[in-house]
Amino acid sequence: xxxxxxxxxxxxxxxxxxxxxxxxxxxxxxxxxxxxxxxxxxxxxxxxxxxxxxxxxxxxxxxxxxxxxxxxxxxxxxxxxxxxxxxxxxxxxxxxxxxxxxxxxxxxxxxxxxxxxxxxxxxxxxxxxxxxxxxxxxxxxxxxxxxxxxxxxxxxxxxxxxxxxxxxxxxxxxxxxxxxxxxxxxxxxxxxxxxxxxxxxxxxxxxxxxxxxxxxxxxxxxxxxxxxxxxxxxxxxxxxxxxxxxxxxxxxxxxxxxxxxxxxxxxxxxxxxxxxxxxxxxxxxxxxxxxxxxxxxxxxxxxxxxxxxxxxxxxxxxxxxxxxxxxxxxxxxxxxxxxxxxxxxxxxxxxxxxxxxxxxxxxxxxxxxxxxxxxxxxxxxxxxxxxxxxxxxxxxxxxxxxxxxxxxxxxxxxxxxxxxxxxxxxxxxxxxxxxxxxxxxxxxxxxxxxxxxxxxxxxxxxxxxxxxxxxxxxxxxxxxxxxxxxxxxxxxxxxxxxxxxxxxxxxxxxxxxxxxxxxxxxxxxxxxxxxxxxxxxxxxxxxxxxxxxxxxxxxxxxxxxxxxxxxxxxxxxxxxxxxxxxxxxxxxxxxxxxxxxxxxxxxxxxxxxxxxxxxxxxxxxxxxxxxxxxxxxxxxxxxxxxxxxxxxxxxxxxxxxxxxxxxxxxxxxxxxxxxxxxxxxxxxxxxxxxxxxxxxxxxxxxxxxxxxxxxxxxxxxxxxxxxxxxxxxxxxxxxxxxxxxxxxxxxxxxxxxxxxxxxxxxxxxxxxxxxxxxxxxxxxxxxxxxxxxxxxxxxxxxxxxxxxxxxxxxxxxxxxxxxxxxxxxxxxxxxxxxxxxxxxxxxxxxxxxxxxxxxxxxxxxxxxxxxxxxxxxxxxxx
Numbered sequence: 001x002x003x004x005x006x007x008x009x010x011x012x013x014x015x016x017x018x019x020x021x022x023x024x025x026x027x028x029x030x031x032x033x034x035x036x037x038x039x040x041x042x043x044x045x046x047x048x049x050x051x052x053x054x055x056x057x058x059x060x061x062x063x064x065x066x067x068x069x070x071x072x073x074x075x076x077x078x079x080x081x082x083x084x085x086x087x088x089x090x091x092x093x094x095x096x097x098x099x100x101x102x103x104x105x106x107x108x109x110x111x112x113x114x115x116x117x118x119x120x121x122x123x124x125x126x127x128x129x130x131x132x133x134x135x136x137x138x139x140x141x142x143x144x145x146x147x148x149x150x151x152x153x154x155x156x157x158x159x160x161x162x163x164x165x166x167x168x169x170x171x172x173x174x175x176x177x178x179x180x181x182x183x184x185x186x187x188x189x190x191x192x193x194x195x196x197x198x199x200x201x202x203x204x205x206x207x208x209x210x211x212x213x214x215x216x217x218x219x220x221x222x223x224x225x226x227x228x229x230x231x232x233x234x235x236x237x238x239x240x241x242x243x244x245x246x247x248x249x250x251x252x253x254x255x256x257x258x259x260x261x262x263x264x265x266x267x268x269x270x271x272x273x274x275x276x277x278x279x280x281x282x283x284x285x286x287x288x289x290x291x292x293x294x295x296x297x298x299x300x301x302x303x304x305x306x307x308x309x310x311x312x313x314x315x316x317x318x319x320x321x322x323x324x325x326x327x328x329x330x331x332x333x334x335x336x337x338x339x340x341x342x343x344x345x346x347x348x349x350x351x352x353x354x355x356x357x358x359x360x361x362x363x364x365x366x367x368x369x370x371x372x373x374x375x376x377x378x379x380x381x382x383x384x385x386x387x388x389x390x391x392x393x394x395x396x397x398x399x400x401x402x403x404x405x406x407x408x409x410x411x412x413x414x415x416x417x418x419x420x421x422x423x424x425x426x427x428x429x430x431x432x433x434x435x436x437x438x439x440x441x442x443x444x445x446x447x448x449x450x451x452x453x454x455x456x457x458x459x460x461x462x463x464x465x466x467x468x469x470x471x472x473x474x475x476x477x478x479x480x481x482x483x484x485x486x487x488x489x490x491x492x493x494x495x496x497x498x499x500x501x502x503x504x505x506x507x508x509x510x511x512x513x514x515x516x517x518x519x520x521x522x523x524x525x526x527x528x529x530x531x532x533x534x535x536x537x538x539x540x541x542x543x544x545x546x547x548x549x550x551x552x553x554x555x556x557x558x559x560x561x562x563x564x565x566x567x568x569x570x571x572x573x574x575x576x577x578x579x580x581x582x583x584x585x586x587x588x589x590x591x592x593x594x595x596x597x598x599x600x601x602x603x604x605x606x607x608x609x610x611x612x613x614x615x616x617x618x619x620x621x622x623x624x625x626x627x628x629x630x631x632x633x634x635x636x637x638x639x640x641x642x643x644x645x646x647x648x649x650x651x652x653x654x655x656x657x658x659x660x661x662x663x664x665x666x667x668x669x670x671x672x673x674x675x676x677x678x679x680x681x682x683x684x685x686x687x688x689x690x691x692x693x694x695x696x697x698x699x700x701x702x703x704x705x706x707x708x709x710x711x712x713x714x715x716x717x718x719x720x721x722x723x724x725x726x727x728x729x730x731x732x733x734x735x736x737x738x739x740x741x742x743x744x745x746x747x748x749x750x751x752x753x754x755x756x757x758x759x760x761x762x763x764x765x766x767x768x769x770x771x772x773x774x775x776x777x778x779x780x781x782x783x784x785x786x787x788x789x790x791x792x793x794x795x796x797x798x799x800x801x802x803x804x805x806x807x808x809x810x811x812x813x814x815x816x817x818x819x820x821x822x823x824x825x826x827x828x829x830x831x832x833x834x835x836x837x838x839x840x841x842x843x844x845x846x847x848x849x850x851x852x853x854x855x856x857x858x859x860x861x862x863x864x865x866x867x868x869x870x871x872x873x874x875x876x877x878x
Contacts, residue, residue: 056101056113075271076114108238117166117231129246131253132232138167140226142204150448158202160193194219225452333431341367355403370401409438451528454513462527483583486536487601491575491609493532554578554612577604578612645868652858658718661699700746720752748778808842
């Protein structure tokens, strides 16, 4: 054990027995000193025996899981391995579901289970470590197509919860107390919930922050402002387990957590966290937010119930309001007036609430404290008495002034009580103080309409503000002002998050929000849509100069973002892309304006970032054209509107060495459609997958027809087929290619796959593995358009290629541009050094062919040797 690495302690492994005496040697008689030596050795072996501990492992990445190779991994596993190295333990990792893991550790079937939150019930049957290994909290993640900005948006939603988890019981109780009706879906694993949310089977999933952030990126979900229940996570064992095991864990954790340079913090940073716990202020903020939310919901429900109940009681028993003496002993503020509005009596609650006694109100002819409507400044009492005279009763919310001059919010009910003759005998008033409810309503409104990170208005409030600013139904004239929307997106924001962490990313968003607010001032509104997207609304631009002023303001936004950002001494420079939409069309809806701003912003992104673009109808027309082309392309694939043309590839002597299969589309509505138009649309929409499969299948069938045994002694025709990066990234790409070859009866040696350089930049090893598998089955592999993409020499030498194709962009200006000559010469020399064939495409003149031949390229493709034609027109005689 002494020579084992401390960072990777051994797991269970068989021990080899010790070697005996040399073969053939004669045993000597046992002597006392030999017996004593044997006993000492046995005692030493006994004292050094390594302890074996079984550890339950369930799938909850990144904290604890089995990776694709079946190896236990995760933050807790790394910590436990380090502790095992200190204590000379051997670890045996046992896979189990979460609920099964809990049952096994309780029964003693496993020794240790990591990542367990404390509950009172678990405390009765499990033994907890004293020092928490990790701190966490729960977040609600949502499908990006679902709007969940506050707890009130949960009504009618389907939310997934890990079955029997701590979050499950807590969140169920919270929703039961709030009265919000939703459907809770129990889950066996957190990742199952993220898959279901991404697929739209449920609207959201509740998970711990560590696992949730990782899975949200993987499944492209968005987080929400619903954060709750910070918890501590411990190692646990059964009550029967000796306490020394957890004591050893506590010693290691206590020592490591006290040293920021320890292995503990290295492990946290490895798995994406740099701190052991939430800052104190975050614990208070989380707890305070939850407390305020729960109180708001409970108090609102209580007050609604109380107001409804007491109003009903007043309606049912108006006769009892003549005196209502019994009610004077209640905690509700009540006063009674005569028919002339003189105050007959007030109860103690009324005096305590308003500061007025009966004699104080007698001096006031209105018979009640001063009050006003919340939206107005004038005294409302005269209007109130007019309503009572006409209606007999009034109830509503008012701002009531106390005797000392300060105001409070109250629900006032004033009722006229009739005598048997039908005349008014008394007036009875009640006051219910709702100041606390008003404050909670304002806080709830803040949560519903404002972004919690930046304090800016959110999408919901922005939509309310855009409608009046757009002046619907009024065409813009020279005397009017028009509104403008500025969509601001921080460039490369994900890179900052990945490099410096989400905390720094949040700080950047806060500083961006502050700069935009300072820039806008009181002339408009700044809102955050989500992520790194902001919207600025200006609603007072002169119509004649709107475009010029909007452009100038957009440039001011870009300039403001270019100043250095500071994160506690760490500097960062950022840029942004701005899309501008003017509110000039009286028929444009709010959604139209948002779409226009979004289109303009993406146009700025495509223009190179750090710039702005104004929306134009050409952008929308281009979008409609692309959408229409995509729909027609989908229908064309279903209806079989495509055909294959074949362009010959020849050597220097003019002999046919192969052909390239090229897809052609003749639409019944559009006529012939250029591949330069429909191929990019097919790539972007994913339609390249069925189209690419069809092209390869047709090429295989044509290969069978051309290479039949009855075609004489002609050399076989090798057909080259282009493969997109999206096709190559499919998990079943190789199986699909081989299955198609088998089903059509083609020979793999008669087929060549041309791969683009962009297919090589993602998951290089997986791409190489697929290429090797294809070559083992006899297919030839070529790298198409070489020199225009991202290939590096270190990557190129690893790829199992047979051929390089010189892109036609280098061939076109070969005779006029020295740089193209240098590139072509380099590609030919590189191919020769790597033992690869090289072929030039786009060869159209004899001069180009001769020049390439002089450089060492002897294989060509282009109009000089033949245009792409259907198979029946192809000259098979070579």
